[in-house]
Amino acid sequence: MLNKLLFHRFPNLKSWLTRIQYDLITKFDRGNEVLFMNFGYAHPEPIPLSPEEEYHRYPLQMYHKVADHHGVNWQNAEALEVSSGRGGGASFIVRHFKPRSYAGLDFSARAVEYCRKQYQHLKELSFHHGNAEEIPFADESFDVVVNVEASLYYPNPHRFFEHVRRVLKPNGYFLYTDLRYEEKVAVWREQIKAIGLKLVYEEDITDNVLRAMDLDRERRKALVDRYVPRFLRRQFYHFAGLAMDNIASTPHLEKRRYWYFVLQKA
Numbered sequence: 001m002l003n004k005l006l007f008h009r010f011p012n013l014k015s016w017l018t019r020i021q022y023d024l025i026t027k028f029d030r031g032n033e034v035l036f037m038n039f040g041y042a043h044p045e046p047i048p049l050s051p052e053e054e055y056h057r058y059p060l061q062m063y064h065k066v067a068d069h070h071g072v073n074w075q076n077a078e079a080l081e082v083s084s085g086r087g088g089g090a091s092f093i094v095r096h097f098k099p100r101s102y103a104g105l106d107f108s109a110r111a112v113e114y115c116r117k118q119y120q121h122l123k124e125l126s127f128h129h130g131n132a133e134e135i136p137f138a139d140e141s142f143d144v145v146v147n148v149e150a151s152l153y154y155p156n157p158h159r160f161f162e163h164v165r166r167v168l169k170p171n172g173y174f175l176y177t178d179l180r181y182e183e184k185v186a187v188w189r190e191q192i193k194a195i196g197l198k199l200v201y202e203e204d205i206t207d208n209v210l211r212a213m214d215l216d217r218e219r220r221k222a223l224v225d226r227y228v229p230r231f232l233r234r235q236f237y238h239f240a241g242l243a244m245d246n247i248a249s250t251p252h253l254e255k256r257r258y259w260y261f262v263l264q265k266a
């Protein structure tokens with residue numbers, strides 16, 4: 001409830017609190033276990049993963065879902081991920097889809113610092129500190145822009161969309177997934193159609209996300225219990241997609257719907 005009020009009435013305050021929360025995750029994660037921060041995606045056919053990747057299966061499958069669009073020629077791509085968080089998705093895409101280069105951008109300075117150290121062995125990867133609403137890259141510099149579960153925190157998503165259109169090269173792809181409260185979905189889809197990019201594909205993936213949250217709940221709860229001080233746990237259970245009132249109850253997205261979009265600069 002408080003969350004919803006913040007989202008709707010005070011988006012700048014919400015954005016500021018979000019930055020503190022994501023900075024705290026980097027501070028708390030002493031075991032280096034939080035490489036992804038999305039709710040996850042349950043694939044109808046689970047993708048084959050290495051033993052190290054298996055621990056991150058559901059949030060990693062979200063990245064696989066987003067990146068695996070047949071139109072994208074990853075092998076020659078210069079890609080940008082806006083709100084790359086702890087870099088798990090960036091590292092996965094670089095290893096599995098093999099773009100020429102992949103830049104991650106995030107407004108959490110701690111997350112960027114963490115990623116620069118954690119992934120220094122992947123030469124195609126670079127991490128940059130900056131705001132999604134003022135993307136610090138030149139016009140027409142990327143073949144692909146990726147954005148996973150982050151634009152809900154941006155106070156002015158239309159500014160982000162304008163920058164995406166600006167930094168994409170002609171024919172470049174915008175691979176985008178996020179969630180919105182049910183009553184806001186229609187407006188959101190109109191905003192997306194108004195970006196000035198061609199909508200190539202769209203899908204409501206809420207059921208896959210809910211299924212992932214269910215399958216991944218014990219891991220998420222254990223993570224919060226292990227690293228977060230007791231007095232902050234309620235807030236972090238909520239953040240990790242565990243119900244706030246009763247963490248044993250069925251996962252839910254607070255009446256939000258999760259969508260996946262593929263757009264192209266035609």
Ligand SMILES: C[S@@+](CC[C@H](N)C(=O)[O-])C[C@H]1O[C@@H](n2cnc3c(N)ncnc32)[C@H](O)[C@@H]1O
Nearest residue numbers: 022036037038083085106107108131132148150
């Ligand atoms: C839910 S996390 C998702 C991170 C990553 N995409 C993933 O799936 O693991 C949201 C991310 O958005 C970033 N973020 C929120 N507002 C931002 C903004 N205005 N500009 C850039 N990054 C932002 C946060 O720092 C955080 O890393």
